[in-house]
Amino acid sequence: MFFVIERKYVGPSRHQEGHTGFHAFEVSSQPSRYGSSGEVCIDDHCGEENGIVTYAHGEHPSAEAAEAWIEMYMAGLNLDFQEDEELGDGVITRFCVGRYRPISAEGTRNWLYGMDMSDIEADTTNERIAEIVTTIQEGARIDGEEFCEPTLERAFREHRKMLRDESGT
Structure with a gap:
């Protein structure tokens, strides 16, 4: 299974200045987890940590199905696919919101x-x-x-x- 995870910088945090303007959807082989309990989060608001809020948007049978879900969900919102060499924690692809990274x-x-x-x-x-x-x-x-x-x-x-x-x- 593959999971769609949304991450968005929502507020000032002196620890995460580097993420200002960051908003992305990721396809991951690992589910997100609730920040408070560490339990698996499949389709919910998972929490906020250091100014980054995380939402889980379901599980999908393949990476391609997860990517198709993101493209459908983001239609009309200037979705750009971004290759990122620093993908980790099971992240396979990342779609950044906006015209430029x-x-x-x-x-x-x-x-x-x-x-x-x-x-x-x-x-x-x-x-x-x-x-x-x-x-x-x-x-x-x-x-x-x-x-x-x-x-x-x-x-x-x-x-x-x-x-x-x-x-x-």
């Missing part, structure tokens, strides 16, 4: 690490920073991803401030 604030910061910020100078305007962010997002969207925009903007503004502080302007 969101990259967390932490993932965005990691991407920014070591980035050439020569486009940002002490006199760079907020409008120019917005243009740079837009250009970066357009590139990410080609790959089906989307960076955490506030994290990009904050990093560029902080870099500009550092340059201003160094130059005394």
